[in-house]
Amino acid sequence: MAAHTPRTTGTPAGPDRAPGLRERKKQQTRYALIQAAHVLFLRQGFAHTTVDEIASAVDVSQRTFFRYFANKDEVALAVMAVAEDYFIECLRHRPAEETPLQALRASIVKAWRDLGSEESAGPGSIHSALELMRMIEETPPLLAAHLRRVTEQERLVVQVLAEREGLDPAEDLRPAVLAAVFGSLLRAAHLSWSSEHAPAGPEGMVTVIERYFDQLGPALAGHWSGPA
Amino acid sequence: MAAHTPRTTGTPAGPDRAPGLRERKKQQTRYALIQAAHVLFLRQGFAHTTVDEIASAVDVSQRTFFRYFANKDEVALAVMAVAEDYFIECLRHRPAEETPLQALRASIVKAWRDLGSEESAGPGSIHSALELMRMIEETPPLLAAHLRRVTEQERLVVQVLAEREGLDPAEDLRPAVLAAVFGSLLRAAHLSWSSEHAPAGPEGMVTVIERYFDQLGPALAGHWSGPA
DNA sequence: CAGATTATGTCAGCTGCTGACATTGGGCAA
DNA sequence: TTGCCCAATGTCAGCAGCTGACATAATCTG
Numbered sequence: 001m002a003a004h005t006p007r008t009t010g011t012p013a014g015p016d017r018a019p020g021l022r023e024r025k026k027q028q029t030r031y032a033l034i035q036a037a038h039v040l041f042l043r044q045g046f047a048h049t050t051v052d053e054i055a056s057a058v059d060v061s062q063r064t065f066f067r068y069f070a071n072k073d074e075v076a077l078a079v080m081a082v083a084e085d086y087f088i089e090c091l092r093h094r095p096a097e098e099t100p101l102q103a104l105r106a107s108i109v110k111a112w113r114d115l116g117s118e119e120s121a122g123p124g125s126i127h128s129a130l131e132l133m134r135m136i137e138e139t140p141p142l143l144a145a146h147l148r149r150v151t152e153q154e155r156l157v158v159q160v161l162a163e164r165e166g167l168d169p170a171e172d173l174r175p176a177v178l179a180a181v182f183g184s185l186l187r188a189a190h191l192s193w194s195s196e197h198a199p200a201g202p203e204g205m206v207t208v209i210e211r212y213f214d215q216l217g218p219a220l221a222g223h224w225s226g227p228a
Numbered sequence: 229m230a231a232h233t234p235r236t237t238g239t240p241a242g243p244d245r246a247p248g249l250r251e252r253k254k255q256q257t258r259y260a261l262i263q264a265a266h267v268l269f270l271r272q273g274f275a276h277t278t279v280d281e282i283a284s285a286v287d288v289s290q291r292t293f294f295r296y297f298a299n300k301d302e303v304a305l306a307v308m309a310v311a312e313d314y315f316i317e318c319l320r321h322r323p324a325e326e327t328p329l330q331a332l333r334a335s336i337v338k339a340w341r342d343l344g345s346e347e348s349a350g351p352g353s354i355h356s357a358l359e360l361m362r363m364i365e366e367t368p369p370l371l372a373a374h375l376r377r378v379t380e381q382e383r384l385v386v387q388v389l390a391e392r393e394g395l396d397p398a399e400d401l402r403p404a405v406l407a408a409v410f411g412s413l414l415r416a417a418h419l420s421w422s423s424e425h426a427p428a429g430p431e432g433m434v435t436v437i438e439r440y441f442d443q444l445g446p447a448l449a450g451h452w453s454g455p456a
Numbered sequence: 457c458a459g460a461t462t463a464t465g466t467c468a469g470c471t472g473c474t475g476a477c478a479t480t481g482g483g484c485a486a
Numbered sequence: 487t488t489g490c491c492c493a494a495t496g497t498c499a500g501c502a503g504c505t506g507a508c509a510t511a512a513t514c515t516g
Contacts (some may be wrong), residue, residue, distance in 0.1 A: 003349075026352045038258045042303040043352065057333065099451055119372065143379075144369075144373050144375060145372050146377035147372060147376060148368060148371055148372040151371075151375065165452050167452070173440060173447075174443055174446055175447075176440075177440060177443045177447040178447040180416040181412055181413070181444070181448070182409035183412055184409055184411055185409070187379070187408065188404050188405060188407075188408040192404070212401060215401040216448070218402055219328075219402040219445070220312065220329060220409070220448070222327045224393050224402055
């Protein structure tokens, strides 16, 4: 409810007219909750932050918090959603000449670069999303929730790939397989980035991702002999 | 009753001597809890089964339940652990001539086949594990927990692959990449098996898995043209 | 048969999360 | 502006997951 934009009856046309005060307030509250949660999580850890704390930091009842987010996990992962959506957008606009694998790689790189170049430094920015990623990786329940989100995102990727190549994903398994491979590569890269002392910032992430992509061929090659 | 406990032959002080009554009782309780949980979950769903129900079905306090399993998820996923361990065991014994990818594929197929041929039909068997898989896929929190377990298993696979090929996984990314790809392929296959009306039983699972493996090459091939 | 260990039971309590109902306050037409 | 409608919020009660602390009962060890 609060998460989606309600379809009001009277609007003649236009997906979004001037959002009224009510709508603006809602967005504001939602944003404030994410902010507050983010700060508290990073300061005292996910497990040691209660929903009550988050809610009262925004001066809102606990019940209201749960009307904005289904559970505590969701508010932590909300920041990632922006980046994920942008990636899908990028993928949709890749030129048709590109190989499916190329398109995926180019999209993820472009997404990180574009979001990274935005100067917004406050919470909600990419930089804070990166901080969150480290935290997610270290917090089992969060990691679990995150992985679930990722697999849902993968379904979307399958859809887009299938459309792009004009295939029926129920018949042809290639979109599903490629999406799965792509997703797992990304996760491996994320893990590596957040555990190893990798180059920081979005550009560092891009570096790591490309390193993993470059190893895809060698890893699948018949026998491994000598260094890749 | 026990004519003879499984004794390590002759060795006076092995790492594990005959397990005493205490240990046997613990295993028994643990097994009973898994059984009871399994039955209840399949009958009335994961969310609608309380820990109290499970505990009292085995005539044990709730507190004891939580001494055996860290949380409700864990008891549901405990059955899978057996299969996962066996797969790792298979992988360890693959001949060195096989390609890493071949070894992985052969191991997973062998694991499913072997476990599937065991005649034990009760809960705890492969057949009930398969029932559970469908349920996991439909239960978001369970799916989340399952995915997390899988990624931990992947770390093990990386280890085994690196040993097998004599590589340092911190230096050479190929084990990590291959393990990730393998894991994602399996997950895609599992998903497909449990959503589509796929051939049932372990052999059906093997079929689906092989279908996905066969698409790995085509999916990564440059341009997709025509059916795979 | 003691005495040391270890599993279990009991109890109290926190936190996440939900349904039900009352109240506030923005949206909108007369 | 007025006044009605309904969406957003607050309040309250309650269940379920999970944990620490302590007492009790069972096993193990010598």
